[in-house]
Amino acid sequence: MQIRMDGKVAIVTGGSRGIGRAIAEIFVRAGARVMITSRGAEACEAAAREIGEGADFEPGHVGREDDVRRVIDATLSRLGRIDVLVNNAATNPYGGPMIDVDRARWDKTFEINLTAPMFWSQQVWRRWMSEHGGSIVNISSVGGLATSPVLGVYDVTKAALIHMTKQLAAELAPKVRVNCLAPGLVRTEFARALWDGGRGEKIAQAYPLKRLGEPEDVAGAALFLAADTGRWITGQTWALDGGGLIAFGPIA
Ligand SMILES: NC(=O)c1ccc[n+]([C@@H]2O[C@H](COP(=O)([O-])OP(=O)(O)OC[C@H]3O[C@@H](n4cnc5c(N)ncnc54)[C@H](OP(=O)(O)O)[C@@H]3O)[C@@H](O)[C@H]2O)c1
Secondary structure, eight states: OOOOOTTOEEEEETTTSHHHHHHHHHHHHTTOEEEEEOSOHHHHHHHHHHHOTTEEEOOOOTTOHHHHHHHHHHHHHHHOOOOEEEEOOOOOOOOSOGGGOOHHHHHHHHIIIIIHHHHHHHHHIIIIIHHHOEEEEEEOOGGGGSOOSSOHHHHHHHHHHHHHHHHHHHHHTTTEEEEEEEEOOBOSSTTHHHHGGGHHHHHHHHSTTOSOBOHHHHHHHHHHHHSGGGTTOOSOEEEESTTGGGSOOOOO
């Protein structure tokens, strides 16, 4: 069985590289048309060109309301509808104990990782999905299900995104399904500091499936949830982490 999205239109934030690009590509290969958006116009254009027919782009900052409106306007005028929104773009400007964070980086992390997915969801609901239905997929992290010595601020935003998924799923049903993916360590630019220079090998060995994630591992699950295969699933968060969360821990 092949999962198909023929006739569907999706917006993927942060679609120019990494996990977002892989999601954009798998959606196009499944027959959808995809609007790729991120800040860098050249990277958006390159991703759309490489993916080929079915991929379009409109640059924008996910946290700026004018940009959100412009991307949605462009999607509706050029592609005609919005069946799927993937809230994928995120940031992590602070590393260290949460208790020491400064206000500016706390606010920035919440603005991009939590506030932006909320207001993107609100806009697509008001402009298309409340009338025509649709599906939203949020990209969280296994960090949102655990604690960390250095990623606490980021993890709190990702935990809130998991709860926001449930809240919006309950509010927007039955017209719109809202689900969430929580990846473990995936080999992208975003996480390079965690895996580059052999650092990833130790983490890979701690995962029961003995390897780090690749963007395509996340894209397949996003396709399943966004397409009709996910039609009876809403409010759920799936951990995609090579089994990291169920690995044996220290014995008490
Ligand atoms: N990689 C991992 O190990 C991992 C693990 C768990 C969860 N995740 C989550 O997976 C998602 C994708 O991460 P990734 O690893 O694929 O990262 P990535 O390769 O760095 O890609 C991030 C994308 O988001 C865009 N972006 C960043 N800030 C933006 C902003 N303010 N406005 C618009 N676009 C913005 C980037 O383009 P521009 O810079 O040009 O804007 C880029 O297209 C994130 O939600 C991340 O938290 C990643």
